[in-house]
Every structure is written in structure tokens, then in C-alpha cells.
Amino acid sequence: MLQFLVDTVLRASDLALIALGLSMLYGLVKFPNVAHVQYAMFGAYVTYALQSSGFPLVGALLAGSVAAGLLTLGLQVLVFQRLLRGGPAIAMIGSLAVAMLVIAIMQGLAGSFPRMFNLPRVEPLVIGGARIAWTQLYLMGTTIVLLALFMLVLFHTRLGRAMRALSSNPMLANASGLNAERITYCVSFASGAIAGLGGSMLALSTGAHINLGNDLLLPVFAAAILGGLGNPIGAVFGALLIALTETAVTNLNFGPLLGRELAFMPVGYISAGSFLILLLALLFKPYGLFDRDVRRV
Amino acid sequence: MTPLLRVHDVAKAFGGNQVLHGVEFDIAPGEIVGLLGPNGSGKSTLLNTITGFEAIDRGRIEFEGRRIDQVPAHRIVAAGVGRTFQLPSMPRRMSVMEVAMAAATSHHGVWGTLLGSAGSRQAEAAAHAKATALLEQLLLTRVRDLPASALSGGQKKLLGIVCALMGDPRLLMLDEPTAGVHPNLRRDIVAALQRLNAKGMTLVIVEHDMHFIREVCTRCIVLDRGRIVASCRPDELASNEHVVQAYLGSVEPKAVEEAA
Amino acid sequence: MSAVFDFAVSTVTIAGIYALMALGLNLQAGYAGLLNFGHIAFAGLGAYAAGIGFGLGWAPLPSLALGVGLAMLLGAFMAGLGRKLASDYWGIATLAIAEILRTIATNEGWLTGGANGISAIPALFDGLPRPWNAVAFLALVLGVLAAAAWLCARLGNGRFGRALRLMREEPQLATCLGYNLRTLKTRAIMASAAVTALGGFLYAHYMSFAGPEYMLASETFLLWTMVMIGGLGNTLGVLVGVVTVQAAHVLVPFAKDWIGFGSDVAGALRLGLIGAILLACLLWRSEGLVPEKLRKIP
Numbered sequence: 001m002l003q004f005l006v007d008t009v010l011r012a013s014d015l016a017l018i019a020l021g022l023s024m025l026y027g028l029v030k031f032p033n034v035a036h037v038q039y040a041m042f043g044a045y046v047t048y049a050l051q052s053s054g055f056p057l058v059g060a061l062l063a064g065s066v067a068a069g070l071l072t073l074g075l076q077v078l079v080f081q082r083l084l085r086g087g088p089a090i091a092m093i094g095s096l097a098v099a100m101l102v103i104a105i106m107q108g109l110a111g112s113f114p115r116m117f118n119l120p121r122v123e124p125l126v127i128g129g130a131r132i133a134w135t136q137l138y139l140m141g142t143t144i145v146l147l148a149l150f151m152l153v154l155f156h157t158r159l160g161r162a163m164r165a166l167s168s169n170p171m172l173a174n175a176s177g178l179n180a181e182r183i184t185y186c187v188s189f190a191s192g193a194i195a196g197l198g199g200s201m202l203a204l205s206t207g208a209h210i211n212l213g214n215d216l217l218l219p220v221f222a223a224a225i226l227g228g229l230g231n232p233i234g235a236v237f238g239a240l241l242i243a244l245t246e247t248a249v250t251n252l253n254f255g256p257l258l259g260r261e262l263a264f265m266p267v268g269y270i271s272a273g274s275f276l277i278l279l280l281a282l283l284f285k286p287y288g289l290f291d292r293d294v295r296r297v
Numbered sequence: 298m299t300p301l302l303r304v305h306d307v308a309k310a311f312g313g314n315q316v317l318h319g320v321e322f323d324i325a326p327g328e329i330v331g332l333l334g335p336n337g338s339g340k341s342t343l344l345n346t347i348t349g350f351e352a353i354d355r356g357r358i359e360f361e362g363r364r365i366d367q368v369p370a371h372r373i374v375a376a377g378v379g380r381t382f383q384l385p386s387m388p389r390r391m392s393v394m395e396v397a398m399a400a401a402t403s404h405h406g407v408w409g410t411l412l413g414s415a416g417s418r419q420a421e422a423a424a425h426a427k428a429t430a431l432l433e434q435l436l437l438t439r440v441r442d443l444p445a446s447a448l449s450g451g452q453k454k455l456l457g458i459v460c461a462l463m464g465d466p467r468l469l470m471l472d473e474p475t476a477g478v479h480p481n482l483r484r485d486i487v488a489a490l491q492r493l494n495a496k497g498m499t500l501v502i503v504e505h506d507m508h509f510i511r512e513v514c515t516r517c518i519v520l521d522r523g524r525i526v527a528s529c530r531p532d533e534l535a536s537n538e539h540v541v542q543a544y545l546g547s548v549e550p551k552a553v554e555e556a557a
Numbered sequence: 558m559s560a561v562f563d564f565a566v567s568t569v570t571i572a573g574i575y576a577l578m579a580l581g582l583n584l585q586a587g588y589a590g591l592l593n594f595g596h597i598a599f600a601g602l603g604a605y606a607a608g609i610g611f612g613l614g615w616a617p618l619p620s621l622a623l624g625v626g627l628a629m630l631l632g633a634f635m636a637g638l639g640r641k642l643a644s645d646y647w648g649i650a651t652l653a654i655a656e657i658l659r660t661i662a663t664n665e666g667w668l669t670g671g672a673n674g675i676s677a678i679p680a681l682f683d684g685l686p687r688p689w690n691a692v693a694f695l696a697l698v699l700g701v702l703a704a705a706a707w708l709c710a711r712l713g714n715g716r717f718g719r720a721l722r723l724m725r726e727e728p729q730l731a732t733c734l735g736y737n738l739r740t741l742k743t744r745a746i747m748a749s750a751a752v753t754a755l756g757g758f759l760y761a762h763y764m765s766f767a768g769p770e771y772m773l774a775s776e777t778f779l780l781w782t783m784v785m786i787g788g789l790g791n792t793l794g795v796l797v798g799v800v801t802v803q804a805a806h807v808l809v810p811f812a813k814d815w816i817g818f819g820s821d822v823a824g825a826l827r828l829g830l831i832g833a834i835l836l837a838c839l840l841w842r843s844e845g846l847v848p849e850k851l852r853k854i855p
Contacts, residue, residue, distance in 0.1 A: 032645050079836070086843050088645060089592055093785055096778055097836035104829030111821045217774075218656055221649055229646075272660040275653040282642055282650055348733065374735035382733070388726035390790070391719070394854045399719040400734045421716065425854070444851055460734055 003130040004251055010136050011243035012236075013143040017198030018216060019223035019235040020150065021191030025072075027167030027230030028184045029080065031088035035099040036072075036195060037220055041213035043068035043196020044203035045106055048115050057119075061200050068196020069189040071102075076188040099213070107210050114209035135204040142201060146194065147236060154232070163187060167230050218271065219246075222278040226289055234290045241289075242274045249273035299362055301326045301468055301499050302347070307356035307366075309342055316342045318523040319356070324468070329490070329500045331510045331531065334520035335544055340503045341383065343520065344470055348380045349373040360468065379466030381457040383473045383503075387445035393456060394441040397428035400463035424463075431459045434492075436485055451478035455486065462493075469493070470501045475509055487513055510534075519543060559688075566691045568807055573698040574760050576799040579783045580702075580709050580792065581753030586781070587790035587849075588718055589745040590725030592648035593635065594777055595655030599628040599750040601772035603757030605662065608675030608767035617681065617762070624754045632750035636743035652774060659772040674768025681762045698759060705752055710792045712748070714852060721745055722790070782835045788845025797847050805830045 022036045047064030051057055075098060083094040124133045132140075154160035162183050165172075199212060206212070223242045227234025249270055255263040265273070281289060300323035309317040316339045324330055334340050345351040347358055349370030358366040365373050374380075388396060401424035432438050435455045440448060448456060454474055461469055474490075475483045490513060494500055504510055510517060511531045519527040519534070521543035527534075534540050578600050585591040603624035610620025635654065639647050662669045669675065681697070682690040712718050724731040724741055732738060761767040779802065787798025806827055813823040838845060 032649060079840070083839055086839070089590075090839055090843060092592070092645060092648070093781060094836060094839045096781065097832045097839065100778070100828050100832030101836065104825045104827075104832055108822050108825035108829065111819075112824070218653060222653070225646065225649060266664050268660055268664045272657045275657050278653055279638075279650060279657075282646060283638070350729075350733075369737070370732050371735050371737045374733060380733055382729070386727055386730070388723060388730075390726065390849055390851060391722055392851050392854065395719060395852060396723065398854065399716075399723045399731075401716075417716075424716075442851075442853060457730075460730070464735055 002127070004247060006127075006130045006132055007251075008240070008243045008247045010132070010140060011246055012240045013136075013140045014198075014202050015216070015219055015223050015239040015242060016143050016236045017146060018195045019220045019227070019239050020147070020232045021194040021198075022220060023224040023227060023229055023235035024163075024232040025187055025191040026224070027232070028163070028180075028187055029076070029084065029091070031080075031084065031091040031095070032221070032229070033080070033095045034092065034217070035075070035095040035102060036191075037213035037216045038099045038102040039068045039072050039192045039195040039213075040199025040202070040216065041106065041208075041210070042071055042102060042199070043193075044199040044208040044212055045110055045115070046196070047200035048117060048203065048208040052115075052118060061197065064200040065193040065197035068199070069193030072192025072195070073185060073189045076185065103210060103213070110208075110210075112210050114207035116207040117204055119204065133205060135201070139198075139201040139204070142197070146197070151233065159183070159186065219274055222274050225278060226281050228290050231290055237290070241277065245274050245277050246270045300324055301361060302501075303357075303359040304343075304347065305357040305359070307343070307346060307358060308354050309339075309346055309351060310354055316523050317346070317353075320520070320523070320525055321356075322518055322525060322528060324499060324501060326467075326499050327494070327497065329494050329502065329513055329515050331514035331517040332501060332503045332520065333505070333510065333517055333534075333540075337522070338520040338543070339523045340520055341472060344380065344472055344501075344503060348378060348470060374464055374466075377465075377467040378470065379461035379464050379468070380470040381454065381461050381472055381474060383476065384450075385453045385457040387448065387453050387456060389444055389446040391445055392442050393437060393445050393448065394428060394432070396445045396456065397432055397441075397459050397463060398424050400460040401427065427463060428459070431462055435459050435489055436482075451482045454478060455482070458486075458489070466498070468499045468501065470503075472503045473505065474502065475504070475506055483509070507534075562688065563691070566688070566695050568803065570691070570695045570698050570763060571760075572799055572803040573695070573702045574756050574763065575780070575783065575803065576796055577698075577702050577705055577756035577759070578753045579780050579787075579795045579799050580705050581749040581751075581756065582780050582784050583790070583792070583795045584709060584712075584749040584752065585745055586784055587795070588713055588721040588725065589742060590721075591639075591742060591746065592644050593651045593746070593749075594648045594774070594781075595635070595651030595653070596749075596753065596780060597772050597774070597776040598631060598651075598655040598658050599753035600757030600760065600776070601655075601658060601662065601769075602628045602631060603754030603759075604761035604767040604771050605669055605675070606754070607758045607761035608670070608678050609668065611678050612675065621755065621758050624758050625751045628750035628754035629747045632746040633743060636739070636746045639742060640739060652777070655772055655774065655777065659769050662769040662772065669767075669769070672769060674766055674770075675761075676766050678761050678765045678767065680765055694763060698763075701755065701759070705755075706792050706796070709752075713790075713792065717744070779831070782831055786834055786838050786845060788847040788849060790849040791847060794845050794847035794849070798845065801834065801846070802831055805834065 018037060018040050022033065025036070026032060043064040046067040047060045050060035050063050055063070079094065079098060080091055083091040119135070122134050124131045125137060154163065166180055166183055203212060219242050223238035224235045226238035226241055227236065249265045250267060253262060253264060255261050302324040304320060304322050307317055307320045308315070320343060332340050332343070342351060346353050346366070349365065349368060353366050356366070357364060360376060360378055363376070365376065391399070432441055435458060437452060437455055437459065440452065445456060458471070458474065474486055478486065487509065490500060502514065514531050517527070517529060517531055517534055518525060519540050526539040526543055527537050529537055581599065582593070582596050585593050585596070606620050606624025606627060610623055635651055638650055642650060663672050665671070680690060680694065682693040685693055720731065720736055720741055724736060724738055728738060757771065760771070783798040783802045784795055785798070786801050787796065788794025809823055809827045809830065812826070
């Protein structure tokens with residue numbers, strides 16, 4: 001049981017930071033950025049490159065997230081701002097092109113073989129029968145700390161208030177003197193940095209590999225959509241729900257239901273389970289589980 | 298004579314904002330009714346609820362004796378109610394003629410088009426002829442091959458009227474057809490509307506322009522903050538104190554006395 | 558010389574099949590403006606129908622009918638989802654549907670052969686001697702493509718296409734002209750599904766194989782790239798886009814042999830080239846290389 005909870009929370013921390021960044025930025029730019037998960041992959045590679053050439057791990061992690069943040073900001077200024085003039089659909093397809101380019105460049109530079117981090121071997125932690133690797137524990141801890149920080153900023157600072165205003169009503173916010181462009185730039189950098197950090201910490205366990213982003217695409221989007229695009233806190237809950245579904249699907253013994261002793265869902269259906277949840281959620285709550293707005297659809 | 302349109306106790310709120318408070322009126326066939334009221338009085342919302350673009354919270358709307366308040370917008374159009382928009386937005390990659398022809402919705406069968414059946418070709422030819430005639434009537438023949446979005450505001454309104462007319466509506470609801478339109482064009486619109494009415498079309502026109510109202514309308518309904526405050530002939534408007542109050546704002550008699 | 562000939566025939570055949578699937582996407586994305594990111598599922602259904610039908614001992618045509626029928630059902634389902642979803646959410650939902658189908662295909666070995674797929678699907682013209690079997694297949698593909706292109710162009714210029722394009726640009730106007738947008742979208746998606754399933758069916762017979770990798774999300778993205786580069790909404794544009802993307806795909810291995818870089822770099826170059834062309838088109842020629850022209854009505 002404890003292992004179940006631990007697995008759920010761990011999986012959720014894989015997704016939470018990246019989903020949060022995605023949702024946060026969507027609130028301002030209003031288009032689903034398919035390249036977002038590639039920023040995580042990019043951050044992972046930068047961290048790996050620095051750490052393997054001698055940098056201390058923490059420094060490398062910071063550098064990786066800053067690099068990812070700068071990449072996101074640069075793309076927002078140079079590419080997406082222009083594409084958005086053609087509408088969100090064009091921007092979404094443009095993000096597809098950007099994703100392809102980022103993958104291509106990283107593949108050309110780093111090859112398609114996963115790069116494992118050279119970390120001191122430490123025995124995994126065992127708490128009450130549940131096993132957690134130290135790298136996973138760090139990821140979980142960092143996620144919780146960052147989340148707390150984020151909520152602090154969002155609800156108790158001027159910047160956070162401005163972000164929320166801009167997200168719900170851009171025109172009014174602009175008219176009341178908020179500098180939409182500057183705030184969008186700040187948020188772009190932050191969401192990219194968070195994604196880069198999330199990707200780097202994930203890579204500590206899985207290694208930096210080309211498909212790191214792709215593997216995360218649908219679960220991260222599922223989490224963000226469940227929480228309602230534009231609702232970053234919701235994205236975190238979405239991540240928890242997706243993680244819960246994935247863990248449940250693989251761990252629950254359906255045997256009693258089918259009159260057998262043991263019957264488990266094939267591992268391959270893990271992701272299918274979360275997508276099914278996503279579809280069902282969208283059928284009944286098209287704007288996410290936490291949608292409270294009055295909206296003319 | 299049964300009314301063509303019957304609006305019974307219609308209420309509509311957006312969030313906490315009650316826009317329509319139990320609006321009730323009838324429109325008889327052959328009338329040209331002006332719908333007036335200051336900004337925010339609910340005219341556009343009323344138009345939207347009748348034509349099916351907004352759902353009502355309470356009440357009943359009947360057209361030719363049949364209820365239309367729960368019916369989706371496209372079916373209301375098919376039933377004979379046409380409408381135009383105040384700020385018509387027109388496609389960029391379609392020509393004026395294409396848009397007009399697109400307005401002929403009868404028989405849009407895929408197989409017919411593919412196989413070039415006789416019925417399909419006849420329908421196309423009929424739509425072509427009708428669109429050409431209407432464009433001519435509303436003076437758009439000159440611009441028929443231009444992209445529809447390249448038209449001036451006034452011309453787009455005319456195109457909107459052409460599109461609504463392609464469906465042969467028995468009731469045509471127009472949302473500010475002459476706002477921002479060149480005076481010459483305005484004359485042509487007035488003439489076109491009067492011709493249509495002479496042939497039996499009932500018109501409901503949301504308007505601000507008093508000259509237009511006096512020229513064209515047989516009756517006026519005045520809305521103020523979601524309620525009907527007057528239903529009278531155009532020449533009676535100026536003397537109707539409710540109308541004056543609605544437009545100029547009510548002044549409490551007591552306050553006037555005290556200030557004096 | 559024979560190797561070059563085989564290569565040419567093979568390249569054109571595959572390009573033709575992709576063109577068929579891209580034309581299908583154009584019906585949805587180009588004419589109707591629908592952001593379907595699970596489009597490849599239709600092709601996958603066509604491919605698997607070929608394999609499953611063969612396994613059941615059916616002749617090709619009934620298998621094709623099965624594939625097209627299943628694809629149209631899926632299309633109707635996707636259209637039904639759109640009733641409640643805004644377009645970008647719908648795009649992601651369709652992506653999720655395709656992924657679910659791919660997962661089922663990977664896991665349900667009894668039906669689909671699992672991760673290994675269904676092999677040994679006959680090549681349709683096996684009776685003919687080489688090279689005529691390949692040439693005959695190519696002729697079939699090109700013939701089907703020509704017919705599909707003609708039909709799509711006809712549809713696009715006719716009443717249905719006009720309705721779709723109006724809905725794409727001014728949905729409110731389309732509604733107040735009496736169009737049932739729901740029905741239009743459903744018809745567009747189902748027509749698109751049918752054409753694409755046909756492409757998938759032919760592909761399975763050409764490769765003698767049907768597997769879950771046919772339904773990867775990257776395949777949908779490839780088709781989207783072809784349609785966007787060439788120009789959304791017109792048939793010629795789609796064909797130009799297919800040729801452009803296929804050219805990039807084919808030239809890279811040549812460059813690899815000529816310049817001598819590794820296969821990782823080759824793969825990266827292919828992907829990067831496509832991504833770069835797509836991005837360039839979106840930034841500077843968002844209408845595509847062959848912009849949709851205003852249709853002149855006599």
C-alpha cells in the first residue's frame with residue numbers, strides 16, 4: 001500500500017513540474033505548445049553535458065534549467081509571437097515544427113543513445129517496505145518545494161496577481177497598465193526553466209535520451225488538460241490523477257473480478273489508461289475538472 | 298390573424314446580470330417593426346434569443362405557431378427566419394459570389410456533387426441565378442469576384458442581407474443595417490427593404506437612426522434595461538415619456554423640485 | 558540500372574500512398590479547418606483490415622470495405638467528441654484516441670499480432686513477373702491517387718466544399734445561413750477517414766506488413782507537415798507538399814553516403830530538414846507553397 005502511494009507520488013512528480021509550466025504558459029499565450037516537453041529534454045542534456053565534464057550536480061541542474069528557460073524565452077520572442085498572429089492553430093503546428101527541430105538538433109549533437117549520469121551509487125531508501133531511490137526522492141522534494149514557492153508567488157506577489165489577471169482577461173489587464181509582453185516573457189522563462197529542471201531531475205533516474213520529451217507528451221498534456229489549461233495548480237492535481245491511474249492500472253489485481261486468482265493489466269496499457277481518463281474527463285468537463293467559469297461555448 | 302412571431306415572457310441572464318426581464322410582444326405578418334433602445338437595453342440579446350444564438354432562461358418564442366426557443370439556430374433559419382449581424386465578418390478566401398452561393402443551403406449532398414447528378418447541377422444553376430439576381434438588387438455585382446473580406450463595412454452589410462435573402466425568409470431580422478453606412482448606400486438599403494416588404498416579407502430592424510425608423514417602420518418597440526417600455530408608431534415616439542426617459546435617463550420629479 | 562529503377566518505383570509508390578493519406582487530411586484540415594492530430598489512426602485501421610482480412614482468408618475488396626467502414630465509424634466517433642470540445646482540446650483528444658488504438662494494437666496479439674504485427678500480406682500483383690508486379694502496383698496507386706485528387710477537387714469546388722470553407726472561416730455566418738455545423742464536420746471527417754483508410758490498406762499490401770508503428774503520432778505529424786508545406790485547402794498544394802517532404806527524406810541518405818556522416822546524424826538531418834521547412838513556411842508563407850486561390854465563379 002505504501003509502495004502504491006510512493007509510486008503514485010513519484011510518477012506525479014515526474015509530470016507535475018512540466019505540466020505546471022505548460023499550463024501556466026498556456027494561460028498567457030492561449031495555444032497548446034507541443035514543443036514544451038522538448039524543453040525538458042533539452043534541459044536534461046545540458047545538465048548531463050555539464051555534470052559529465054566535471055561541474056557539481058547542483059550547479060549543472062541550475063544551469064540546465066536556466067538554459068531551458070532561455071531557450072523557451074528565445075523561441076517565444078522569435079518564433080511563437082510571430083506565429084500567434086496567424087492564430088492558435090498555426091502556433092500549435094509551429095510548435096510541432098519547433099519540437100522536430102529541437103529533437104533533430106539534439107539527436108545530431110548527442111546521438112540517440114541514452115546518456116546515463118555518473119552518480120555515486122547509493123542504496124535506495126527503504127521506508128516501511130517501500131523502496132525509493134535517492135534521485136527520485138530529490139525529484140519529489142524539489143517538486144514540492146518549487147510548488148510551494150510557485151503558489152507563494154502566484155497568490156502573494158504582484159507578479160503573480162498580474163499573471164492571473166492577464167490569464168483571465170488579457171485586454172482588461174492591458175488596459176489597466178500591466179505590461180503583457182514583459183509578463184509573458186517572465187512566464188516563458190520560468191515555465192521553460194521549471195520544465196528543464198523537471199526533465200533534468202527525471203534524467204537522473206532514466207538518463208538523458210532523445211525520447212524523454214516524446215514519452216512525456218501525452219501524460220503531461222493529459223495532466224494539464226485535466227487540471228484545465230491555464231490553471232497551473234490544477235495541472236498538479238491532474239498529474240496526481242494521471243499518476244494514480246497509471247499506478248492503479250498496473251498494480252490492481254483484477255483477478256477476483258474475473259474469477260481468477262491473478263489478473264493484471266498488461267504493462268503496455270499504462271498510458272492507455274490515462275488517456276482514457278483524459279477522454280472521459282473531456283466528455284463531461286470539456287474545460288478541465290476544475291472549470292468554474294461561465295463560458296459561452 | 299395569427300401573429301407571425303410571438304415572444305412570450307422571455308427572460309435571459311448572463312452570470313448575475315439579468316439582461317431580459319420577461320419581454321413579451323407579437324409581430325404580425327407584413328409589419329416593419331423597429332426595435333429601439335439605448336445601449337445595453339438588450340436589443341442584440343433579444344435578437345440572438347429569437348434566432349437561436351442564445352438560449353432563454355424562461356418563456357416561449359413561437360414562429361408561425363411553432364415553438365422555436367429550444368430549436369438550434371440552423372433549423373430556425375431553415376424554418377424561415379433570416380438575420381444579419383451588426384458587424385458582419387466575411388471570409389478572406391472566398392469571393393463575394395461564392396459566399397452568396399454558399400448561402401443556398403438546399404440540397405448540399407456530397408454524392409450528388411461527386412457524381413454530377415442532374416439534380417445537383419440544377420440546384421447549382423438555380424443557386425447561381427438567384428445569387429446573381431440578389432447581388433444585382435443590392436448593388437454588389439461590381440464586386441462579385443473580390444474576396445468577401447475586402448468589402449467596405451457597408452458593402453459587407455449588404456452581402457449579409459443577400460445571404461439572409463438567399464434562404465427566402467418570411468421574417469427577416471436585421472441588426473443595425475445602416476450603422477456606419479454611406480448615405481447613398483443607405484438610401485439603396487431603404488429602397489431594397491421597402492421592396493421586400495411590399496412583396497410580403499416581415500421585417501424586424503434593430504436601429505438607432507431615427508430618420509430611418511420614421512422612413513421605414515410601421516411600428517416601434519422600445520426596450521430599456523431588458524423591459525419593453527413602449528410599443529407605438531414612429532411619430533408617437535418623441536411624445537412618449539417612457540421613450541424619452543429611456544434615452545435621456547429618468548430624472549426624479551422630486552429631485553428637480555428640490556434643485557429648483 | 559535495375560537497382561535505380563527499383564528505387565524510383567518504390568519511392569514514387571510510397572509517395573503516392575502518402576499523397577492519398579495527405580489528401581484525406583486535407584479534407585478535414587484544409588477544407589474544414591479541423592485540427593485532427595490522430596489522423597493516422599484511419600490509415601492504421603485500413604492497414605490492419607488488410608492484415609486481418611487476409612488472415613481470415615478474405616479477398617482484398619471485402620478487407621478494404623472493412624477497413625474503410627471501421628475508419629468511418631472512428632471518424633463519426635471523433636466528430637461526436639467535437640460537440641463539446643474546443644478545437645485545440647479536440648486536437649489533443651484525437652491524438653489520445655490514436656495512441657489508445659496503437660496501444661491496443663501493440664498488446665492484443667490475438668487480433669493484431671501484437672508488437673510484431675501481421676506479416677506476409679500478399680502484394681496484390683504477385684502473379685506477375687518482376688518488375689511488372691511492382692510497376693502494376695505503382696500504376697494502381699497512381700490511378701487511385703488521380704481519382705482521389707479529382708474527387709477531392711470536385712468536392713472542394715462544389716457545394717459541400719463551399720459549406721466547409723465558409724464554416725472554417727466564419728462559423729457564425731455559416732450557422733445563420735442554415736448550415737448544421739455538426740453534420741458538416743462529421744461528413745468531412747468521415748470522408749477523410751475513408752480516403753486515408755484506403756491509403757493505409759494499400760500501404761499494408763505494399764509492405765506485406767501491418768504493425769503498430771504505422772500508427773505512431775509522428776506519422777500524423779508527417780502528414781500535417783506535407784499538408785501545411787504545400788498549402789492547406791487545395792489539392793495541388795497537398796501534392797507539392799508530399800513531393801517536397803519525400804524529396805527531403807530521400808535525399809538525406811544520398812547525402813549521407815556522399816558526405817559520410819553517421820546514421821544518427823542522418824536521422825536527425827531528415828527530421829530537422831522537415832521541421833525547418835515547415836517552420837519556414839509557417840513564418841514566411843503561412844499559406845503554404847501553393848496558396849489557396851480565390852475560386853472564380855463564371
